[in-house]
Amino acid sequence: MSQGIHRKIRSDAVWAEVRKAWEDGETARSVARRYDVGVHALWKRREAEGWTRPEPKAGPVEPAEGWGAYVQTRRDAFEARLADARALAECLVEAMKDERLMRAPHWHIPWLYRWRADHLGPEAAARDRERAVEMGYVWAEAFWDEDGALRPLHRLDAEMARLHPQEWRRAVGVPEGVEVGLLLSLREKVGDPRACPEGRSDEGLHQP
Template identity: 45%
Template sequence: MEFQTTRKLRDFDTWGEVRRAWEAGETGASLARRYDVGLDNLWRRRATESWVRRKGPDPKPEPIEGWDRYARAKMEAFELKRDETRQLAEVLAAAMQGGPLERVPLWHAGHVLTWRAEHLETEVAAADREYFRKHAWTDGFWDAAGRLEDLWVLDQVTLEANREAWREDAGLPPGVAEVWP
């Protein structure tokens, strides 16, 4: 009894499909089964023809809590930030229309003062200066002639005077990253 082996001959189009599929990330074993090509031949062609797989981005690992809980936490954080932003907008809008400054957050005081000085009457600017006299560090907001400094100066004065509050807001413990701010 004689055994005769038949050679599997595949055309260039078939091998082109195999190459494109392998370079896209499909496994050699699955391609050998699907196209009925020998796995050894596939590896040989891959080596001789210098097939290269395209490196795609690494998949994002699943969070420990699972995607649903992760998404819920992200939505809650988003809604909280959105609501805080809306409340801040209302406070700033009221202050910019001449309303009280008591609720204006510290870090926005310079912007509100600048806006009010540019858009409201001089009496409001004078009242603002009187209001801020309660903080000794706000003397740097006005020059010797009584004019309000530029916004960047106001922001710098506020940051320097309230350095520890900024560091606490940023979550920096004492003794680390001392050059900030």
């Protein structure tokens, strides 16, 4: 007597797992072996039920110079920026120790004053003002209000730019002919809505 063909019967739950595994990217042979369903049966199910896989995502396009040179160039640029940032940080740390700010990078002086006032307290801010007057710095009267309080940082930045318009143009890249006063007033307006409290006006400080 001949034996009949043995058919593997699997539950719908098993086939649901088979489908998910295949649609997630596992090969048909691997899935069939893992769930003991047979590759031919898997293909028949796939056709009958319309199993699909998402379209493979295109990888990044290799640059003309090759990935090795590309990565090296990007790494060199990153390390250069990192070195610049560390050099600036070291410079600022040293500048914080000197109340006269003699070695402070020009455009970071406002931030240094603001940092000292925020972290070292009003006594340090008062000493900074005294030192600025003593050293004859042009910003001595512009950085502090009539009560001796240091102005907000965006105001200090704007004052520094107003006091050194040509240097500011070169640093920012603003060509001659563009109205600096207009740019500074816009900077103040968007910088902090609390810059001029109600009942007070400091517009005169921002005239070119």
